[in-house]
Amino acid sequence: MGQHSLVWQGIAAADPDRTAVRGADGRHWSFAEFTRDAAGLAASLQDQGLRPGDRVALLMYNRPEFLVAFYACLATGIIPAPLNYRIRARELVDLLDDSQAAALVAPDSLGDVVSGALDLAATRPVLIRVPDGPGEVGGSGPSSLAWEDAVAPQASLPAAPPEDAELWIYTGGTTGRPKAARWVAADLFASQRFSTYTVLGLPAPEDVVGAVALAVDPDTPRVVTLPLSPFIHGTALTVSLNTLTLGGTVLTTDSPRLDAEAAVRMAVDEQATRLVVAGDAVSLPVLDAADAAGVRLDRITSIYSSGMRFGPETKRRFHAHGEMSIIDLLATTEGGGFAVTQTCGAEDLPGRPRLLETAVVLDEEYREVQDQVGAVGILASRGPLPLGYHGDERKTAETFPVIGGRRHVVPGDWVRVLEDRHLEFLGRGSSVINTGGEKVYPQEVEEALLSHPAVLDAVVVGLPDPRFGEIVAAAVAVAGPTTAGAILDHVTPLLAGYKKPRHLVVRSVLERSPQGKLNLARLRQELERDRGAQREMEGTP
Known part of the structure; x- marks a missing residue:
């Protein structure tokens, strides 16, 4: 029945003044302005030589410019490839090379990472610089455009994108090296029928015309979505895309870090009706901030989460704020949703996951x-x-x-x-560690630890954590005097922050069998005991 960008173009024509995106600084885009800027950016990318099938890397946290760039790509058949903005320069080089990105959209605040990567990259992509602070990311030059110049051209989007238009979503690979899942945009749109329509009790339209009519129908509930997990997570991205498809508004926090107090203020001031969280890791600070401010989140009618622990007591606290539906999805980048645990009140807790159709x-x-x-x-x-x-x-x-x-x-x-x-x-079935909604594969972390000159052996596992679901923990065998702090300092520039071990034990040897195998279950128990003893000494709950 089409794809997201076609519906957005239809809404822009049918109800141009309807608000599509609103940033934390009060900036807002109507559907007409959202479409105008996407058309201008698409024209600039084409002027720089990009064509359908070329890739645009989006190194961006939740800002309106992310959605504009995503729209420009979807509408023209250029492939958007969001990247994790927490990565380091060397990791960015690897992803730029893997995607063969012809353009990169990045904010000034990530200037050090981008500049470092561009100095190392085999080929230099066209750089679109988004202002969010002092300085210029990556400098200026013939292959660099400021955002305001990139969206300036007066242009129109194509009547329809290529039928085979793709978008790429990077996910972890079995070796820890990210892999891009290649979605045909129309297939991703089709996979979202449940999240877009069914959860609201709406009939799924049969075509783009029906989707636009439903979006602008006064009887369709107006959805105002505040994603508190980043767009690089599939659920935050797809729920935001679906919100726009419903003719709703997406709110952006414009910050790379969760500011729970600011999030609560924005939810209240902008009358958000939907939150996207990453389980307890995001929910607990938000609930604590709301309690501290004496605020009730009673305009929220739905909360979406997937991919990590979302405990029943945390859900109970949300339900105490008012009537809302909590949609806890079991989903993956590679296949959309598999099962959903949906609760509409405290009486439904703890809830049980149920297979999707x-x-x-x-x-x-x-x-x-x-x-x-x-x-x-x-x-x-x-x-x-x-x-x-x-x-x-x-x-x-x-x-x-x-x-x-x-x-x-x-x-x-x-x-x-x-x-x-x-x-x-x-x-x-795999050894993936899921920490705060981020996937971490042990091999990559082990390689970083082993690059320390004193480390002879290393093993990385996940330990249970009440907030993040799991944390990254490691045991290393060393030769000569060194400390856990010195080893962690060594890996800091090599790994994104969420990949860095939160608990590290230094030993003289790791007890491997003659075949080189470790008893991981026993090691995990030992690490849990050690962490528990450390937290007790520190007085940490």
Whole structure:
């Protein structure tokens, strides 16, 4: 039935003054202005030689310019590729090389990272500089444009984007190296029918004309979404795109860090009706800030989260603020949603995840068992799916197997089947650490630790944490005198902050078997005990 950008263009024509995006500094874009700036940016990118299929890297936190750039790309068939703004210069070089980005959109505040990466990059992308502070990111020159100049051209968007227009969303790979999941934009749009329409009790329209009519219908609830997790997370991005598709407004915090007090003020002042959080990691500071300010979040009617722990007591605190629906999704970048735990009040807690229509459970022989109560299997989806991973045919074949003549995605989540399509989540089959909604793979962290001259051996695991779900913890074997603090200082410039171990134990040796294997279960228990003893000494709860 089309894609997001087509609906936005239709809304701009039908109701041009409707507010699409509002920033924390009070700047706002109507749908007409949102479309105007996207058209201007698209024209500038084309003037710089970009064509459909070329990539634009978006190194950006939640700012209106992110959404404008995303719109410009979707509407023209240029591929937007959001990157994690917490990465270091060396990591940015790797991602620019992997995506072969022809352009990079980045704010001045990330100038050191961008400048360092551009000095090392094999080819220099066109740089679009977004002002958010003093200085100029990456300097100026013929391949550098200030944002205000980039959106200035008077232009129109194409009547329709190419049918095969893509967007890329980077996710972790099994070796810790990020991989881009390649979505056809129309397929991602189709995969969002539940999140866009069903959760609001709205009938899903059959085409773009119907979607535009529903968006501008006075009887359609006006959604005002405040994403408090970054757009680089699939849920924050897709819920924001879907909000615009409903003719709603997206609020942006314009900050790379969570300011819980400012978030509460914005939610109240802008009358937000929907929050996007990353489980307890975001929710707890926001709830504490609301309590401290004596504020009730009673205009919020829905809260979305996915990918990390969202405890029942945290949900209970939200439900105490008023009537709201909490949608806790089990979802992945590679396959959209698999299951949802939805609660409408404290009486529904703790809630149980329930399979979405497109999801199935497979046993070890890939036979469907979602209707067999008590069966244990692996989650899969056969709905709209990405094309696969950019540049990795082997991993694409593993993750997107063809079963019974139909393509599935099997990301690695194990569950037990309960009655009426409900599930008990058992865990991931891989060693991924999910900390605050960010994926961390141990091998990358271990390589950084091993680059310290005194470190002989290293192992990285996830430990449970009440706020972040898990934290990154490590044990290292060293030769000669050194300290945990010195090792952590060494890896600081090598790893994004969320990848850096929060707990590190230094030993003379790690007890490996003759085959080189470690007893990870025992090591994890030892690290948990050590961390607990340390927190008790520090008086940390």
